[in-house]
Amino acid sequence: MAAYIELDNVSLRYPGGDVLALDATDMAIGEGDFVAIVGPSGCGKSTILKLVSGLIHATTGNVSVGQREVRGPSKGVGMAFQNPTMLPWLTIRENVMLPLKIVEPFRHEYAAKKKTEFAERAEALLKKVGLAGFGDKRPWQLSGGMLQRASLCRALIHEPRLLLLDEPFGALDQFTREELWSIMQSLWMDGKPTVILVTHDLREACYLGTRIYMMSARPGRILEIRDVDFARPRTLQMTFAPEFTALVQHLRMQIADSRGTVVEAA
Amino acid sequence: MKMSPKARQRFLSVMSVVALFLIWELVCRAFGISDLVLPKPGQVIKVLIERLPALMPHATQTLFTTTVGFALGVLAGIVIGVVIGSSKLAYDVAYPLLVGFSSIPKVAVVPIFVVWFGAGTVPAILTSMVISVFPVVVNVATGLATTEPELEDVLRALGATKRDILWNVGLPRTMPYLFASLKIAITLAFVGTVLSETVAANRGIGNVMMIASGNFDVALVFAGLFILAILGVALYAIFSFIELKVTGWAQRKTEFAMV
Ligand SMILES: Nc1ncnc2c1ncn2[C@@H]1O[C@H](COP(=O)(O)OP(=O)(O)OP(=O)(O)O)[C@@H](O)[C@H]1O
Ligand SMILES: [Mg+2]
Numbered sequence: 001m002a003a004y005i006e007l008d009n010v011s012l013r014y015p016g017g018d019v020l021a022l023d024a025t026d027m028a029i030g031e032g033d034f035v036a037i038v039g040p041s042g043c044g045k046s047t048i049l050k051l052v053s054g055l056i057h058a059t060t061g062n063v064s065v066g067q068r069e070v071r072g073p074s075k076g077v078g079m080a081f082q083n084p085t086m087l088p089w090l091t092i093r094e095n096v097m098l099p100l101k102i103v104e105p106f107r108h109e110y111a112a113k114k115k116t117e118f119a120e121r122a123e124a125l126l127k128k129v130g131l132a133g134f135g136d137k138r139p140w141q142l143s144g145g146m147l148q149r150a151s152l153c154r155a156l157i158h159e160p161r162l163l164l165l166d167e168p169f170g171a172l173d174q175f176t177r178e179e180l181w182s183i184m185q186s187l188w189m190d191g192k193p194t195v196i197l198v199t200h201d202l203r204e205a206c207y208l209g210t211r212i213y214m215m216s217a218r219p220g221r222i223l224e225i226r227d228v229d230f231a232r233p234r235t236l237q238m239t240f241a242p243e244f245t246a247l248v249q250h251l252r253m254q255i256a257d258s259r260g261t262v263v264e265a266a
Numbered sequence: 267m268k269m270s271p272k273a274r275q276r277f278l279s280v281m282s283v284v285a286l287f288l289i290w291e292l293v294c295r296a297f298g299i300s301d302l303v304l305p306k307p308g309q310v311i312k313v314l315i316e317r318l319p320a321l322m323p324h325a326t327q328t329l330f331t332t333t334v335g336f337a338l339g340v341l342a343g344i345v346i347g348v349v350i351g352s353s354k355l356a357y358d359v360a361y362p363l364l365v366g367f368s369s370i371p372k373v374a375v376v377p378i379f380v381v382w383f384g385a386g387t388v389p390a391i392l393t394s395m396v397i398s399v400f401p402v403v404v405n406v407a408t409g410l411a412t413t414e415p416e417l418e419d420v421l422r423a424l425g426a427t428k429r430d431i432l433w434n435v436g437l438p439r440t441m442p443y444l445f446a447s448l449k450i451a452i453t454l455a456f457v458g459t460v461l462s463e464t465v466a467a468n469r470g471i472g473n474v475m476m477i478a479s480g481n482f483d484v485a486l487v488f489a490g491l492f493i494l495a496i497l498g499v500a501l502y503a504i505f506s507f508i509e510l511k512v513t514g515w516a517q518r519k520t521e522f523a524m525v
Binding site: 050076077078080081103138 | 414435
């Protein structure tokens, strides 16, 4: 069985870095999976996303996506970060449509369809994340949470097969964050892209993930893989169920343990 | 009387110019300063109006030379700035060179241009070009170099080429920097033109001022200065206006402040 995304014994040392950022990591992610990666700060979570999207190359080992070895920057992978990075000279709708200017086959038809089909598509997506009617606004007229919603739309507008999210909800308040979990879940259930979500929030990982990869402190290694099989769509109520809190608790202890070993080793 | 803050600001700008002239006139009268040292503004304006038909061709010449030199300088500045700003290597290699180049007093290059191209319009154009290049290069390169790395990652993961990123993010982001530099460059371009006209030309305001000062016609020298100031302010205002239209998004703070 060949997985959609495979990391085979991958290590990474940044140029000039003295310690490995990532050490002998194996991952196998099936198509359409929603994978969450959790782990202490600096353990190489963002590094994994960069490796998968081909922005950096593994020092040793192999990374492949769709049975093809990743050699250079990928094409058409959706990404969103903690910082929404909207372009201030464009409207929210134009910002959301940015990937269509770049990714084929949309790029081709951009001039012809930007006012019609593509604009409608952006509006529809904005509506799903609760930003109906904000398409003509400029980024500075929106709050941080609203910008983050727009950033999700930008990552999804071209219907990517692969979506890489690096702490996209990290800077938001609890209420907005929980609301966006549910929006994110339904966006994923709509199109079933493969998602890798990096997060610090264990409840977030358990709510959204079908599988959780837990990493050790630097140099990063996979400590544990947990399948999460709560029924979908998951609700906020479910996060208070005993099974759910037990899982969160378990992960929390694991992270504390891995930190403990680091402290002892030092 | 109630005025909008904007009208008030305009009114005060005009008033400050009027006040300057008034004080100047009063000081000249009060201390009986000779016209050979510092002519009264009234007199300068009188000379300016009387000699306007004769001065106009020179003003046009200076304006033409400056605009051409400025345009060439900006074009070269954008190209060099884009190259330097989009490659770390080019940035590191070319920057010391540029700093050295910009430290050369531009007076020194005029004789060289005259030797190469003869006296006249060409050295004036080249001097104003050379003098206006540097601020443009620095600002464009800075604007490009400050693109957020995360946004670049988003675009590269989509398969964007360097050119896509430059076109969609780099250049628009650079616009406010570019316009800031244009406003500096246009005033510098005048300096370059007049410099060259004073040294090696038979036309242009710089040349008129040179001859006038030889004839102790100080009022005419000042009339030349007035013309330069007016041209400078006019071009500055034109660029400020275009800037407001093109990069309004970067000026939202003032918009808020006006409300
Ligand atoms: N560009 C870089 N050059 C050198 N070292 C880097 C670079 N980027 C990251 N590192 C190092 O690699 C390690 C892993 O970094 P990474 O950004 O993947 O961590 P992370 O798990 O995403 O952390 P966080 O949760 O804080 O975002 C860190 O120790 C960091 O110091
Ligand atoms: Mg990170």
